[in-house]
Each structure stands twice: as structure tokens, then as C-alpha cells.
Amino acid sequence: MQEVFFKDLGDIAYKQAWDYQEALLQQNVEAKSQYATSQNTVPVNTQTNNASEAATRHYLLLCEHPPVYTLGKSGKAAHILISEEDRVKKGIEYYPTNRGGDITFHGPGQIVGYPVLDLEKYYTDIGKYLRNLEEVIIFTLAAYNIKGERSAGETGVWIEPSVKGRERKICAMGVRCSRWVTMHGFALNVNTNLDYFNYIIPCGIQNKQVTSLAKELGFDADMEEVKTILKENFEKVFDCTLVSGWSDL
Secondary structure, three states: OEEEEEEEEEEOOHHHHHHHHHHHHHHHHHHHHHHHHHHOOOOHHHOOOOHHHOOOOEEEEEEEOOOEEEEOOOOOHHHEOOOHHHHHHOOOEEEEOOOOOOEEEEOOOEEEEEEEOEHHHOOOOHHHHHHHHHHHHHHHHHOOOOOOEEEOOEEEEEEOOOOOOOOEEEEEEEEEEEOOEEEEEEEEEOOOOHHHHHHEOHHHOOOOEEOOHHHHHOOOOOHHHHHHHHHHHHHHHOOEEEEOOOOOO
């Protein structure tokens, strides 16, 4: 069983969290480079060629962001329906990012998860990684008797994705991977103000709704309780132990 170092960053600016992830990712990429260099200095018959032996560390960061729209590298700025002037008036930040996916919203009442994992210690398969992230969310929703599902060809977690006119997305996902180290991740709408989604075409998908745990339940959920359940499911799906209290970079 692997160790994943966990930290709840609380309410944190989007760019600050992004920079923090980048630092953790680069730390792991450097560890991989050092390992590769060390392998080149030992006799061929003693080389392992096993990148999973590099001194990398896994991390899981949870947080909430002040209102912000983020655009994936394959997204279209035209999916932002609000003018820059009105966006600024409403206090919504905006960042083009290096993750996959299209436009989405982050804000208070939403649990954002940033796993920084070395997939060479798991599996080198981004599709499988995304399906496992979806599984974490599906299990978490099940704890509230909500059936989360996948929608064919659309990353993330949905409710009633096969019922035309009833499809609604509750969790968006978008990741980046460098030398099999991940960053970015998922955004689960818990008590999120869904009005912010009216000013974008969420994930570039038209004519489908966005929902939240609170909307589905009919009352606000306990954020700390949801985080606890989510962490337990992350441990189960990724066969790991979350370790808190680790030192900063």
C-alpha cells in the first residue's frame, strides 16, 4: 500500500494553489531525472530501468477557491459568455491553464481536489487514472444515496446522464501529466452557487445542466463530512494511506 501525503489548503487563491502543485510536480520530475542519471552511472548489468524506484512522493491537496473561471488548453474562450468588464465587477477571476478540458468554474462551497501522483508507481494510463478519479466521486455520492455515473465521451461525474433533458454534471475533471506525474484534478459541487455557471458553457457542453450535492439533497451538506468521505474513498480506490502533517517544500 502506497503513502499519499495529504493537505487541506482551505480557502486559497487559484493561482497560489496552481503554483504549489507545480512546485510539487517539479520536485517529483527532478527526482525522476536524478534517478535516470544515477542509472547511467552504474554498470549495465546492475541497472534496474525501473522508473517506479525514483524517490518521488504522492500528494493529495483539497481546497476551495474564491470565484474563478479556468480554461483548459483545449478549451475555447468563446465558451465564456460574460464580458470581461462584467466578470471583473462580479469579482470572478479568470485563468487559461495547462490542464485538459474546457471552461469550468471554481468557487466557495466546491471541493477541489489536486492529486499529484507518480503514475509510474501505479499504472501509465491516463484514461484509467481519470476513471479512478471518477470512481472516488461516484462512491462519495453513493454515501448520500445519489447515483453518480459516467457519461460516454465526457469526463467527470454525472447524474442521469442517459435521460435526455435530465443530464446534470456534478463533478468536473481536468488533469495535466508530465513524465507521468499528475496535477490539477476534480471539482465537486457541494454547496456551490450554481448561478456562476450561467455565464459559461460548462466544459464546452451545451444544453446540459450543472448540479450540486446540496441541490440534489435539498439542503446544504456538511463540507467537512464530505471531505472525510471523499478521503476514505480515495484511499480505497487508489489503495493508499493518506498521511497528514508533512512539511512544506
